[in-house]
Amino acid sequence: MVRLNDLLPAVGGREVHGPAELSVEGITYDSRQVKPGYIFVAISGYIEDGSSYIPQALEAGASVVVSSKRTERLARPSRWGGSATQVVVDNTREALAKLATAFYNYPSDKLNIIGITGTNGKTTVSYLTEAILKENGARVGVLGTIAYRLGEKILPAPITTPQSSDLQQMLRKLVDEKFTTVVMEVSSHALSLQRVEGCEFDSALFTNLSREHLDFHESMEEYLRAKIRLFSTLGKNARKEREKLAVLNLDDPSTEKIMQSTEAKIVTYGIERKADVGAKSIKLNLDKTIFSLLSPRGEIKISLPLIGKYNVYNALAAGAVAFGQGIDLDIIKRGLEKVSSIPGRFERIDCGQPFTVIVDYAHTHEALRKLLDTCRELKPKRIITVFGCGGDRDRGKRPLMGEVAIDLSDYVFVTSDNPRSEDPERIALDIEVGIKRRGKNNYQTVIDRFEAIEKAFSMAENGDLVAIAGKGHEDYQILKDRRVHFDDREVARKILSEKG
Ligand SMILES: Nc1ncnc2c1ncn2[C@@H]1O[C@H](COP(=O)(O)OP(=O)(O)O)[C@@H](O)[C@H]1O
Ligand SMILES: [Mg+2]
Numbered sequence: 001m002v003r004l005n006d007l008l009p010a011v012g013g014r015e016v017h018g019p020a021e022l023s024v025e026g027i028t029y030d031s032r033q034v035k036p037g038y039i040f041v042a043i044s045g046y047i048e049d050g051s052s053y054i055p056q057a058l059e060a061g062a063s064v065v066v067s068s069k070r071t072e073r074l075a076r077p078s079r080w081g082g083s084a085t086q087v088v089v090d091n092t093r094e095a096l097a098k099l100a101t102a103f104y105n106y107p108s109d110k111l112n113i114i115g116i117t118g119t120n121g122k123t124t125v126s127y128l129t130e131a132i133l134k135e136n137g138a139r140v141g142v143l144g145t146i147a148y149r150l151g152e153k154i155l156p157a158p159i160t161t162p163q164s165s166d167l168q169q170m171l172r173k174l175v176d177e178k179f180t181t182v183v184m185e186v187s188s189h190a191l192s193l194q195r196v197e198g199c200e201f202d203s204a205l206f207t208n209l210s211r212e213h214l215d216f217h218e219s220m221e222e223y224l225r226a227k228i229r230l231f232s233t234l235g236k237n238a239r240k241e242r243e244k245l246a247v248l249n250l251d252d253p254s255t256e257k258i259m260q261s262t263e264a265k266i267v268t269y270g271i272e273r274k275a276d277v278g279a280k281s282i283k284l285n286l287d288k289t290i291f292s293l294l295s296p297r298g299e300i301k302i303s304l305p306l307i308g309k310y311n312v313y314n315a316l317a318a319g320a321v322a323f324g325q326g327i328d329l330d331i332i333k334r335g336l337e338k339v340s341s342i343p344g345r346f347e348r349i350d351c352g353q354p355f356t357v358i359v360d361y362a363h364t365h366e367a368l369r370k371l372l373d374t375c376r377e378l379k380p381k382r383i384i385t386v387f388g389c390g391g392d393r394d395r396g397k398r399p400l401m402g403e404v405a406i407d408l409s410d411y412v413f414v415t416s417d418n419p420r421s422e423d424p425e426r427i428a429l430d431i432e433v434g435i436k437r438r439g440k441n442n443y444q445t446v447i448d449r450f451e452a453i454e455k456a457f458s459m460a461e462n463g464d465l466v467a468i469a470g471k472g473h474e475d476y477q478i479l480k481d482r483r484v485h486f487d488d489r490e491v492a493r494k495i496l497s498e499k500g
Contacts (some may be wrong), residue, residue, distance in 0.1 A: 002103055004039070004064055004085065010102035011095045013086075017070070018085030025167050027103050029096055034079060036061030039103075041165075043069060045144050048451040050092070058084055064098070069090050069482035080235040093194040100196030107171035108200045109239050111179065112138070112436035114321055114473055115186040115196065117230050118207030118249075120367050121314045122160075122185040124306070124342050125207060128318035129183045132335030136327050141174045143167070144185035144345055150174055161190030164197060171199070188226040196230075200238060203245040203284050203321050204230045207313070209254040210366040224254055245324040246319065250275040267324040269316040270310075277320040284377050293319055293332070293337070300329045305340045344472025346374065349489055351496035355460040356380060359488045361472025363390065363417065365400040368469055372408035380465035382410035384456045387469040388449070389431055391422030391478075398427065403435025405443075409467075411459065412443035415452035417470040418478040449477065449486060454495050468492065 005020045025037030031053035034040050040057035042050035042065065051067050054074070058065070061080045065071070066087045074084045089095040099107075114129060116122045123145045131142045140148050143162060148155040150173055161184065162170065174182060186204075190196055209224060235244035247260045248255045250270035259266060268275035271282070278294040290302045291312055304315050321334045341347055349357040356378070362371040369386065375383050385405050389398045405412045414431050416424040428445045435443055446452035455464045468488045477486035 003243045003417065006347050007102045008087070010098040013288065014095070014128070015070070015087070015088045016085065018074075018083060022085065024064065024103065027100050027346050029163060029165060031056040031060065032183055032442065034060035034062045036063070038062050039064040039066060039099060039174060041068040041092055042101070043092050043096060043210060047279070055238070058113070058445035066092060066095050069189055091194075093164070094197055097168075097194055097197035100168040101471060104168040104172040106174045106239065107168060108198070110175045111171060112181045112242065112325075113199060113201050113207065114181070114203045114209065115182045115201040115230055116184065117191070117227050118188045118205075119210045119364065120370070121207035121310065123316070124204065124311065124345055125212045125317045126180060126183045126185055127319055127342050128336055128339055130403055131339045132318055132327060132332050133181050135331050135335035135338070138181040138321070139179040140181045140183060141170070141179050143170065151177060151179065152182055153264050159189075160185050160187040160335055161195050164195045167195060167199060179454045188223055191229045192226045200240055201230065201234055201244070202240065202242045203324065205247040205317055205321055206249055206252070206255065206258055207317060208249055214327050223397040224257060227254075228258055228261045231258050231264070231431070233262040233345070234262055236263075245321065247320045247324060249317065251313075265324070267320050269313070269320040271316070277316050277323055280314055282309065284309060286378055286465065293329070295319075295323055295329065297323070297328060300333050301336050302333055302336055304336055307376070308370070310370050310374070321423065327402050330387060336402050344474070344489070347489060348373070349492045349496070351493055353457075353496050353499070354462040354465040355466060357466045357468070357496070358494065359468050359472060361474075363467045365397055365404045368401055369404045371467060371469055372404065374467065375467050376408065381461070381463035383408065384411045384413070384460055385409040385467045385469065386413040386415055386449075386452050386456050386466065388415045388417035388424075389427055390418045391420035391424070393429055398430035399434030399437065402431040403438055406435045406438050406440045409432060413452040413456050414445040414449055415449045416477065417449070419480070421480055450491055453488070453491055457495055457499065
């Protein structure tokens with residue numbers, strides 16, 4: 001049994017109004033999840049203020065309310081025994097994380113936790129790292145964009161990095177089920193919003209940094225600062241003995257700043273600059289990528305089933321973490337070679353059609369550039385690109401993506417990609433601004449994504465490549481008032497099989 005009294009030391013500056021000698025049955029920030037005896041933490045978000053849900057939480061039986069402002073009287077229905085205890089804190093997000101960490105009894109103490117941050121490659125690196133660690137005998141849980149995978153149990157991932165109390169609950173479950181290791185994607189939102197507070201990382205890995213989420217972070221500097229937090233806090237107030245590792249991409253200009261911020265042991269990887277873990281003799285093929293992985297403990301030839309140069313970086317990143325944790329090169333090789341594809345990441349759709357179809361999650365201009373460069377390396381006759389930009393998100397990237405698409409494709413279909421509350425036509429116009437800057441007219445706008453894919457396939461001839469970018473593994477389209485099922489891979493297969 002956990003008592004409020006036992007949890008309170010985890011949060012510093014706070015006032016307590018009401019009894020603290022009561023047992024706590026759970027902790028949540030979502031009033032719909034409250035059950036009798038729960039702590040409800042009213043998070044002040046940027047859209048909604050959690051304190052407006054306090055009455056609902058009390059109605060559901062919350063016995064403790066944590067918030068940043070004192071509410072005069074917390075009226076709990078009499079069937080739950082009248083009043084509730086109120087805890088007032090400065091920072092409700094931090095309090096949620098710290099109380100949850102204490103409530104679940106510090107689960108990260110018992111796990112080897114690897115956090116992956118950076119603009120692109122996190123999901124891919126998480127799968128590659130998982131494969132190596134499994135090959136080394138670990139029981140690995142994976143938390144990230146595609147799903148939260150807790151062994152047999154696969155939960156949908158509404159956000160890349162779960163909210164702190166959900167995260168701590170999942171970590172506890174993993175410990176109870178004898179997992180040894182967790183690989184998780186740590187988004188910059190998660191770092192800014194303190195979702196991983198209370199989670200002690202053993203290794204922190206940086207992929208790269210480019211323009212993304214700028215509506216949220218305002219500037220690159222601020223964005224970098226958010227990412228740096230994973231490294232600057234690494235090993236501070238450590239509860240575990242394991243040596244902390246910062247695994248950094250030496251070819252990325254932001255790495256230098258990160259290096260200065262961390263006290264952890266640094267392991268670097270890279271291709272251009274001489275890093276601890278490097279690559280040479282890279283051969284980019286249609287169906288696999290071959291290279292020699294170089295390390296201070298020798299080199300080993302890898303035949304990676306993933307395509308494109310950026311996946312060499314991703315493999316080196318995963319290899320460098322494993323190398324830093326003392327795993328043998330032949331185990332690293334076996335793990336990397338087992339990952340046949342990553343859902344929605346350069347995923348090939350083959351229904352016997354005479355042209356290549358690639359579905360990819362690239363939804364930033366840098367990722368789109370890498371995707372289309374990679375497509376070009378496969379030497380198709382023409383590249384036909386289908387893509388759009390999300391609504392209610394960084395508008396600045398729309399013309400940039402338009403430029404990249406038109407520069408690197410032979411024909412472009414501009415379409416919708418989660419327009420949300422915005423008018424999809426307007427989003428398309430923003431993209432067209434970039435295309436027109438290049439003085440090109442080899443494109444058309446087809447707002448309906450199904451129709452856009454259909455038109456691209458009708459245009460494609462023998463030896464061409466159709467790149468459908470932006471959604472990858474996503475199986476929905478978010479419109480103004482609803483979310484509808486839409487899966488590029490499914491749609492592509494449907495159209496191709498009906499055609500053929
Ligand atoms: N190392 C990398 N550098 C640049 N772009 C990458 C890299 N790895 C993947 N990408 C691109 O980004 C897209 C998303 O990759 P993913 O592994 O899902 O990254 P994340 O989880 O960081 O969004 C891929 O489909 C590919 O187009
Ligand atoms: Mg991801």
